[in-house]
Structure formats: C-alpha cells, structure tokens
Amino acid sequence: MAVVYQKSTGLTDVEMHYCPGCTHGVIHKLVADALVELDLLDNTVGVAPVGCSVFAYNYFNCDMHEAAHGRAPAVATGIKRVLPDNTVFTYQGDGDLAAIGTAEVIHAAMRGESITTIFVNNAIYGMTGGQMAPTTLVGQKATTAPLGRDQAHYGQPLHMAEMIGLIGGAAYSTRVTVVDMPNMMKARNAIKKAFQMQREKKGFTFVEVLSTCPTNWGLTPVQSLSWVKDTMMQEFPLGVFKDIDKKE
C-alpha cells in the first residue's frame, strides 16, 4: 500500500484549536504543503497574526514569529530585510489585515517587500465573537449588526485582493477559496506560485482565501461551504488581480 495522502510534514503534531469545520485548517495544510513541495520549510519564517489564527506559530513546522494586531507585514518586512535569503510569509485574518492592519499591508505592498501574505477572509471577526468586520457583506448579520450590515451606515465590504492588485510593488494578487476540490487545487497552486515568485524576488505576493466561520455565521460546516459559494463569492469574485508574470 502506498500512502496517497497523510498529514503534511509542514505542520506540527499539535492539535489545532479551531472550531469544527473551520477551513483555517485546510488553508494551513495548503501553505504547509507548498513549503514542503518547494523544499523551503527549513528556511522559512512565518508571522502569525492576532485573531483566530493567533496560535498558527504552534502549528507550522517552520520558524514562526508573533506580531502585534495587524502588524504582521511590518514584522515580516524586518525579518526579510535581516534574512533576505529566507522565505517569509504572514498569515492573517480579515479582522487583522483588513481592519487594524490595513496600513501595514498596503505599505508593505507599496514598498514591494519580498514577502507573501496569506489573507484568510471569512467576512466576520471570529475569535472575538462574531462582530462585523470591514469584509462583512451588506445584509450579513453579526453580533454588532443584528439586523445585518446596513450599507447607509457602515458602507460596503472592503476588497483587499483588488486593492493590492493596484499597487505598483505588488507582483501577484489573487483571490481563491477552498470550499470544493477544484477550487482547493487552484488555491494550492496560487499559494505555491506566490512562494515561487518570492524566491525569484519579484515583489510582494498576496493570496486572499475565502474561508468559513460556521460558529459565528450560525451555520453547519457543510452549509458554510455552500454559503461561500452561493453568497460570498457573489460579493468577492475569485480571480487573479495582478500577475507580473503574465504581463511580460
């Protein structure tokens, strides 16, 4: 019998604390698999955010650093400049990256820092109890928007992948998801490509992954997958918003 799939060596044996059915675990696996496949694991430094994935430093089997809320791209910038031959990535949620840390990620992209940001967008603040995030859809219920997000009062969701795609220093910006097998394969390739482009020192690389939050959405894990496909993907279209390889 040959092993077709087993737990990635890019992940430690620590049990993940995520809620049942949260796709953070799937995205962790894709990042870990990409690092293993590209043989980068031993020379990689990851930066963990604040939010649900704050304990990511316990799960990735590479060197990890914890940053203050939203400041992961700034910390990663420092690490990358001191260790330019290492692969450096940040792993951030939408409360971290699209709210308190918007300035840091935009300026890291502007400077064209040779780092990779994995942005996990589940349209809600997960860890703190389901409050409205900048990425919450219009009409979506949250604990701080019990009647749903009111556009007149709170505006419209922030589209990070499109924003990063407009910045000169960004080499690659894409939005993917992991809610079904074909999309998971695309997400896997996108993350791998981002790390490859970082190795080639092409600039800032950004992969937004649409993820689920069954607990705070009030849905089962299986219903959450459908909600991403039927509702979230209407607001956040998948696609590549910048790829300097394609232009050349």
Place this chain on the structure above:
Amino acid sequence: MASRVTFNQDRCKGCSLCTVVCPKNIIFLDRTITNRRGYHPATVEDMAACIGCANCARMCPDSVITVERNIEEEKTT
C-alpha cells in the same frame, strides 16, 4: 482491497466536511462512538468501495485522515 482510509478518531471534530467531498458517499459519522473531545468521529464501513482519491483527507481541516492505495494491485487488475 485497493484502498484504505484511516481516521485518527481521537482528533476528529465531527464536522462532516469529508462526507460531502467523498465521490462514493461511504464516509459517515459514527453515532455509536463519542471520542474524548465529545464528537462523533467520521468512519468508513464499506472500505471496498473506496477509490483512494484522497478528497476526504485533503478537505479534513484537522488532518486526521490518511489514505493509502494499493498501486501494485491496480496495475495487475
């Protein structure tokens, strides 16, 4: 047996994401077992029907699934 799926049932959180990506619909939550975390873990009874595609293992957020395939047997049949 062409393929084998093994579940680290102690770590399964019973989210059932593996059950919906299985093309053969052979994975189910075993209601007769409650693991140490209090969840009903995923399991397979009809292992002969497994094609070893590993969709379940790729989808599992907690990496509790290992998939093996008998490649030698596939070559000879």
